[in-house]
Amino acid sequence: MRIAITGTTGRVGRALARHFSLSHEVIELPRSRLDLASADCGGRLAAWDFDVLMNPAGLTGLEQCEEDPELARRVNAAAPAALAAFCRERGTLLLHFSTDYVFDGRTPGLRSEEDATAPLSVYGMTKREGERAVLDAGGTVMRISWVFGPEKPAFPDQILERALAGEELAAVADKESRPTFTTDLAEWVAAWLAAGAPAGCFHACSSGPVVSWHGIAVEILAFLAEKGYATPPLRALSLDQMDSFRAPRPRHTAMATERLERLLGRPPRDWRAALREHLESRLISR
Numbered sequence: 001m002r003i004a005i006t007g008t009t010g011r012v013g014r015a016l017a018r019h020f021s022l023s024h025e026v027i028e029l030p031r032s033r034l035d036l037a038s039a040d041c042g043g044r045l046a047a048w049d050f051d052v053l054m055n056p057a058g059l060t061g062l063e064q065c066e067e068d069p070e071l072a073r074r075v076n077a078a079a080p081a082a083l084a085a086f087c088r089e090r091g092t093l094l095l096h097f098s099t100d101y102v103f104d105g106r107t108p109g110l111r112s113e114e115d116a117t118a119p120l121s122v123y124g125m126t127k128r129e130g131e132r133a134v135l136d137a138g139g140t141v142m143r144i145s146w147v148f149g150p151e152k153p154a155f156p157d158q159i160l161e162r163a164l165a166g167e168e169l170a171a172v173a174d175k176e177s178r179p180t181f182t183t184d185l186a187e188w189v190a191a192w193l194a195a196g197a198p199a200g201c202f203h204a205c206s207s208g209p210v211v212s213w214h215g216i217a218v219e220i221l222a223f224l225a226e227k228g229y230a231t232p233p234l235r236a237l238s239l240d241q242m243d244s245f246r247a248p249r250p251r252h253t254a255m256a257t258e259r260l261e262r263l264l265g266r267p268p269r270d271w272r273a274a275l276r277e278h279l280e281s282r283l284i285s286r
């Protein structure tokens, strides 16, 4: 199978390219080959021959989206719509990636794929527009959340580095979700392909307890303590204290994974197991 992948300089795009290049022909489409901010990005796809298009590319900085809503709309909404129109016309499979930030997160609990969306930020609004266009064109959307993996440092890597440097730690404790490990995500995408690439929306995150960033930091410190490292103190912050967050963030966006479980024939693994695997390899590669 020929698989075209956008955003291959990003966390998810790199993970997908690495995973699928072992078993398929991968056509990498980083921004330098396909700029999703350009109006003709759909038409430009005709330059490549592929059976599946995966679109993890996106304008992912919440503050940047707030500051440049027109660019956010082009990359997160207009581009997926153009890719979806191209794929529908060609009969090509399309897998697009969206976010738990399409929810307003006002109440605790797990969100299902059918739950109403009500994004709070430009990022969330433009991502919702993009996922709607893909679904309307018969494509597939995987919503992912709090992504981490070996491709690019994320929140767990920052905590790990600071803890190992003995720095005092602080993390937000009143905002919750469930993380997605890129290594697991690539396997779920492979299972989706093997199942005939069903259309529709899938929540693609780990199982395990709903957790805050503070809770993830607690887990990292517990891991380090088990390994014999001294661990620094950790303070709990509230979202309201985060002055650097100019874009509003939803508080409760953990996603239910029953639809993913049916696809896999098993539950996705617990985020604590995925996190520990990631931390183990980070320690080895230091």
Ligand SMILES: NC(=O)c1ccc[n+]([C@@H]2O[C@H](COP(=O)([O-])OP(=O)(O)OC[C@H]3O[C@@H](n4cnc5c(N)ncnc54)[C@H](OP(=O)(O)O)[C@@H]3O)[C@@H](O)[C@H]2O)c1
Pocket: 006, 007, 008, 009, 010, 011, 012, 013, 030, 031, 032, 034, 035, 036, 037, 038, 055, 056, 057, 058, 059, 060, 075, 097, 098, 099, 100, 127, 143, 144, 145, 146, 147, 148, 152
């Ligand atoms: N990271 C998370 O925690 C998270 C959570 C929920 C959902 N998501 C969604 O998951 C997807 C993948 O996220 P990620 O963590 O892999 O993001 P990432 O590491 O920030 O990567 C984003 C990718 O999009 C590319 N891109 C940005 N603007 C572009 C443009 N105009 N044309 C072409 N490519 C462009 C970037 O290319 P450059 O390197 O050239 O900028 C990069 O390759 C995104 O759609 C995001 O909305 C992520």
